[in-house]
Amino acid sequence: MKSMTSSIRRFLREEDGAAAVEYGLLVALIALAVAAVVITLGTNLKTVFTKIGTCVATPSAANCTFP
Secondary structure: OHHHHHHHHHHHHOOHHHHHHHHHHHHHHHHHHHHHHHHHHHHHHHHHHHHHHHHHHOOOOOOOOOO
């Protein structure tokens, strides 16, 4: 019985689980940031490639000027 009580006390004092939760939250935040960048960049790239495709198909289109 005494070893079980000491095991429970040791478990309650241990802080390794807290570090794992912090790392998990950090990874989740990084994943959200990467997803936001990919979504934004993907939308911008889609717009650029659509414009390029339109200009290749009809070079006389009004919006075929590139800086």
